[in-house]
Amino acid sequence: MRNISLITGIFFLVFYLLITLLGWINLRVVFRHYRGLKNLSLAYFMVSLLIIAGFTILFIYPYRAHSAKNYSLYFIFNSILILVLFSKIPVALAGLVSLPFFRIRYRYHIAFAGSMLSLGIAFSMLWGFTLGPRILDKHHIEIFHENLPKEFDGFRLTQLSDFHLGNFHYPEMLQSALEENALFNPHLFVFTGDLVNNFKEETSTWENDLKNFSASHGKFAVLGNHDYGDYYRWPDKVSRQENFDGIVEGFEKCGFELLLNESRSIVLTSDSIYIVGVENWGHPPFQQYADLGKASENIQQGAFRILLSHDPAHWESVIKSMPEFPLTLSGHSHGAQWGIKLAGFDFSMIIFSRKTWGGLYQGDSNYLYVNKGIGTIGLPFRLDMPPEITFITLRKK
Structure with missing residues (x-):
């Protein structure tokens, strides 16, 4: 974060917005089949906005966390960023693949598969962030x-x-x-x-x-x-x-x-x-x-x-x-x-x-x-x- 150039930062934000939009296209198909999940759309966008805000703040003020005791700010944010980013990629790809399919039934199966893959990645990464660094080999x-x-x-x-x-x-x-x-x-x-x-x-x-x-x-x-x-x-x-x-x-x-x-x-x-x-x-x-x-x-x-x-x-x-x-x-x-x-x-x-x-x-x-x-x-x-x-x-x- 401390050494990211302006061009790299802008590229990341554009990429993140793109996969967020494609992911939402995919998840919207799944949410239609499960009414109880519709409120998750709001949560999905709220988390995305918080990630963008956090990235922007740390990009503009990278040297505020200059001492050892402030490493936690970077590592906690980076952990959330990577977890959300990698979880979104499969669901975004599924959203992209499903675009040519107009029949809801086909789009649903593609969307559901992408969502399950994203969920699996999310759980794997949660394990990596929580238990992974604690179990001694x-x-x-x-x-x-x-x-x-x-x-x-x-x-x-x-x-x-x-x-x-x-x-x-x-x-x-x-x-x-x-x-x-x-x-x-x-x-x-x-x-x-x-x-x-x-x-x-x-x-x-x-x-x-x-x-x-x-x-x-x-x-x-x-x-x-x-x-x-x-x-x-x-x-x-x-x-x-x-x-x-x-x-x-x-x-x-x-x-x-x-x-x-x-x-x-x-x-x-x-x-x-x-x-x-x-x-x-x-x-x-x-x-x-x-x-x-x-x-x-x-x-x-x-x-x-x-x-x-x-x-x-x-x-x-x-x-x-x-x-x-x-x-x-x-x-x-x-x-x-x-x-x-x-x-x-x-x-x-x-x-x-x-x-x-x-x-x-x-x-x-x-x-x-x-x-x-x-x-x-x-x-x-x-x-x-x-x-x-x-x-x-x-x-x-």
Whole structure:
């Protein structure tokens, strides 16, 4: 909403008015058969007018919701907008298809089918807005690698990603994640970026809860693209830097050791591995702050490394061909927050824009795991793409 051009805004309003009119043509045929539904015509137009008014106000005053506490205004409106818009499209198409049919009987069947399809979409999306973001998916995987030191056979990691705390409102789900993590009893707990949407204030409500995630050998995190505050028009560089410093401090208050192109050694008896964390790296328009060379300083040649890099595009474009990084953990994609899970197979439309968007991927000599995130961005919505906590066990091959 904040970056929509005038032409795009006008186009959307014209499109919305068009599908509203076509939808009304369709629904009018259905309402004629059920007298008790006639009053719904008024409700239909009232909701449409409210959507247009809300869109216009937020378009004219996009920066009124400039602080973290005001995200709710945008997300609530966007949720209603998308729900109404997608529900109207089938009924509008049915109205368009029925126009050539003058016999009421044919028009009714087409109108009724379109209305039922719209109703089905509405209920699916309601589920996605209400229960979808609240049901935690607990994903256990084992990763085998021949270069893993013997002492680390059975080494356990918990991964979370993409909290987006500015619009995170799911304490029950967070409690479930805490309990599952305690049961898993990991050696390492890692967070792969996007703690916030934009602002340092977002962490304050959740610092005590996030501090409760425990691991015997440390909690590490990296920055995601949202953790730099790049998506807000700051009045000056000083304000931007103060916000960034506050976000970094927020990571620390949540109990994380933030790795900014750095590494740490993890020692078990006589063997060791390295946890390496780089800043965000993505394809344009995302910035490329990562410095693998700096992050790998003082690491022994041949040592087993676990790399934390927020955007999986980094692995696909750079790390996939680097055997010195046997395992990379990422997030960022959210699996587009909607998809299809059928017979153990996950599908999301995001596959048409990026190859690595969720789950485990294998290169010639290394692996990438992409966590689908625990929070949401854009819309508080998840449909068949639930929030995820990942439990990884490393095995000596």
